[in-house]
Amino acid sequence: MEGNGGRNATSTSTTTIETWLNKHRLMYNKATQHPFIHSIRDGTVNFSSFKIWLGQDYIFVREFVPFLASVLLKAWKESDDGSDMEVLLGGMASLNDEISWFKKEASKWGILLSSVIPQKANQDYCRFLESLISPEVNYTVAVTAFWAIEAVYQESFFLCLSSGSNAPIELMETCQRWGNDAFGQYCVSLRNIANRNLAKAPGDVLRKAEDALLRVLELEVGFWNMSHGEM
Numbered sequence: 001m002e003g004n005g006g007r008n009a010t011s012t013s014t015t016t017i018e019t020w021l022n023k024h025r026l027m028y029n030k031a032t033q034h035p036f037i038h039s040i041r042d043g044t045v046n047f048s049s050f051k052i053w054l055g056q057d058y059i060f061v062r063e064f065v066p067f068l069a070s071v072l073l074k075a076w077k078e079s080d081d082g083s084d085m086e087v088l089l090g091g092m093a094s095l096n097d098e099i100s101w102f103k104k105e106a107s108k109w110g111i112l113l114s115s116v117i118p119q120k121a122n123q124d125y126c127r128f129l130e131s132l133i134s135p136e137v138n139y140t141v142a143v144t145a146f147w148a149i150e151a152v153y154q155e156s157f158f159l160c161l162s163s164g165s166n167a168p169i170e171l172m173e174t175c176q177r178w179g180n181d182a183f184g185q186y187c188v189s190l191r192n193i194a195n196r197n198l199a200k201a202p203g204d205v206l207r208k209a210e211d212a213l214l215r216v217l218e219l220e221v222g223f224w225n226m227s228h229g230e231m
């Protein structure tokens with residue numbers, strides 16, 4: 001930290017997440033620039049792959065709710081900043097919205113959500129979320145994982161909207177849901193929360209948070225593979 005009482009710490013020093021993203025760039029790019037995402041971006045996506053993703057992600061998002069509830073609970077118990085709660089509560093509100101959107105989108109594509117069976121990659125991911133719910137997992141680790149999960153979708157779908165995209169009109173709503181500016185801003189808020197906690201975390205917590213980030217990236221790749229029919 002520089003000799004100014006740390007006032008410029010966030011603007012001048014490298015954050016933990018920045019360091020990790022540089023260190024694990026290859027894995028991060030695999031998760032955020034997957035062939036499934038590229039197929040949406042270049043318009044060659046197979047709609048049956050999209051439908052698989054939609055049904056599987058609905059199951060995932062339902063499992064994501066108790067995970068986020070556990071992050072909220074940890075924030076309430078462990079956070080030194082009351083505004084974390086508001087950011088997380090905003091996330092909960094958008095999940096509520098997301099679930100309604102999945103139902104509407106599924107009916108548009110003729111998918112019966114009640115008959116979707118979770119595939120292995122999805123089960124693995126949901127099991128990981130469940131492991132983070134444990135009160136033994138501290139707030140810093142859980143909120144780092146939470147940021148990573150949201151950030152992968154934000155970057156992936158933002159790529160589908162960025163200049164030169166040929167994404168099919170039918171998938172525009174999907175791309176905008178996670179690729180829009182407000183969701184991007186929300187991910188920045190989550191990253192700031194994670195970085196603030198990581199900056200004061202002891203070594204063992206830092207190791208666990210870095211492991212959680214890597215596991216998220218690996219599980220996201222598995223999830224895209226599943227949708228893309230690469231199992």
Ligand SMILES: Cc1ncc(CN)c(N)n1
Nearest residue numbers: 057060061149150153223
């Ligand atoms: C697999 C997965 N990862 C992230 C997100 C974004 N909430 C999602 N809906 N699904």
